[in-house]
Amino acid sequence: MSNLEQTLSIIKPDAVERNLVEEIKNIFKKNNLNIIESKKIKITKDEASEFYKVHQSKPFYNDLCSYLSSGPIVVMILEGNNAVISNRKLMGATNPKEAEENTIRKIYGLSIDKNSVHGSDSLENAKKEIAFFFKN
Ligand code: IDP
Ligand code: MG
Numbered sequence: 846m847s848n849l850e851q852t853l854s855i856i857k858p859d860a861v862e863r864n865l866v867e868e869i870k871n872i873f874k875k876n877n878l879n880i881i882e883s884k885k886i887k888i889t890k891d892e893a894s895e896f897y898k899v900h901q902s903k904p905f906y907n908d909l910c911s912y913l914s915s916g917p918i919v920v921m922i923l924e925g926n927n928a929v930i931s932n933r934k935l936m937g938a939t940n941p942k943e944a945e946e947n948t949i950r951k952i953y954g955l956s957i958d959k960n961s962v963h964g965s966d967s968l969e970n971a972k973k974e975i976a977f978f979f980k981n
Contacts, residue, residue, distance in 0.1 A: 847926050848926055848927050849924065849925070850925070850927060850928040850968060850971070851881070851922050851923065851924045851928055852878075852922075852923050852932050852965045852971040852975075853923075853963075853971055853974035853978065854878075854920070854921045854922075854923050854962060854964050854965075855918050855920050855921070855962065855963035855964075856869055856918060856919040856921075856961065856962055857918055857959070857960070857961055857962060857963060858913070858916035858917065858918060858959075859955055859959035859960075860961040860962065861885070861917045861918060862916055862917075863953075865961070866919050869949060869961070869962065870921075872935065872949060873923055873932075877926065877931075878923040878924070878925040878928060878931060878932060879925055881923070882979055883919060883920070883922075884920055885917050885918070885919050886919075887914070887916065887917050887918070888913065890911060890914040892914065893909075893910040894906075894910045896913070897910055897913065905958070908958065909958065920978045920979075922979060928971075929964075929965055929966070929968050929971050932964040932965075933966065934948075935948060935949060936950055936962050937954075938950065939957060939960060940960070941953075941954025941960055941961075950962065
């Protein structure tokens with residue numbers, strides 16, 4: 846049974862800076878995640894703080910928000926069968942050192958903070974995150 850979903854993906858500053866956008870987009874496409882919207886933007890620290898507010902109590906929150914707003918990012922809506930979980934599997938573990946072989950974070954991630962990509966962790970959060978970046 847097919848279960849068509851949309852999820853939000855972000856290519857983070859470390860990967861944009863290293864010109865990895867097309868390579869990472871190709872990984873999504875090869876894995877049946879269609880990129881139905883994509884834009885390169887730079888967000889403010891306030892916007893990053895709003896986006897990551899679920900993490901506001903974490904010790905790394907301030908650095909995380911500074912980092913996401915430190916340079917251009919590419920935000921995308923990915924669509925496909927079970928897109929939320931399928932993107933999370935393709936991304937790999939938060940810490941690239943713990944990520945499985947052939948995952949985006951294993952291949953490109955530099956560290957737990959500079960881990961190249963963000964992906965929504967549930968369908969509910971995917972809807973919120975898509976609305977955050979692509980409200981019309
Ligand atoms: P996720 O991106 O795999 O969903 P989350 O736990 O939601 O991971 O954390 C959001 C982001 O915060 C991570 O992608 C990573 O960049 C950063 N982060 C998570 N844990 C740590 C940490 O222990 N130290 C520094 N940064 C962290
Ligand atoms: Mg998360």
